[in-house]
Structure formats: C-alpha cells, structure tokens
Amino acid sequence: MYYASGSASGIKSAGITASGSVAAGGHGAGTGSNQLCYPYSFTWNSSPTSFLIVNYNAHNIVRWQLGTSS
Helix, strand or coil, X not given: CEEECCCXXXXXXXXCCCCCEXXXXXXXXXXXXXCECCEEEEEECCCCCEEEEEEHHHCEEEEXXXXXXX
C-alpha cells in the first residue's frame, strides 16, 4: 500500500513495519527533480511502475518511476 505521508516531501510504502519506506521524494521539500513539495494525492500511471503525483506547493503534476531517486 502506498500513501501520501502528510509530510512536506514524500510518498511512502507501507508494509509490515509501522514506519514504511519512502517510495517517492524523501530528499526534503522542494521543486528539484528529486523532490516533492507537499504531495497532495497520487494515482498509478497506465504502467504499474510509476505514480502520477499532485505536487501541491510546486503547482505541478509529477511522474515518478518506482525504484528511482528522481
């Protein structure tokens, strides 16, 4: 399961552990290619290997490939 973490900078993957792991973002809040700025919502792209993320404070939509850092 993936969820918007409610923090300024990431989408998390929840598994068995309570803390989860960062699936997108996680490099601090910002507008760089490896950053998110208050991600509001996301959906799977037509390919199940990437997300489309509403990057609220950056005023854009970001496609994020799973397993990449940007």
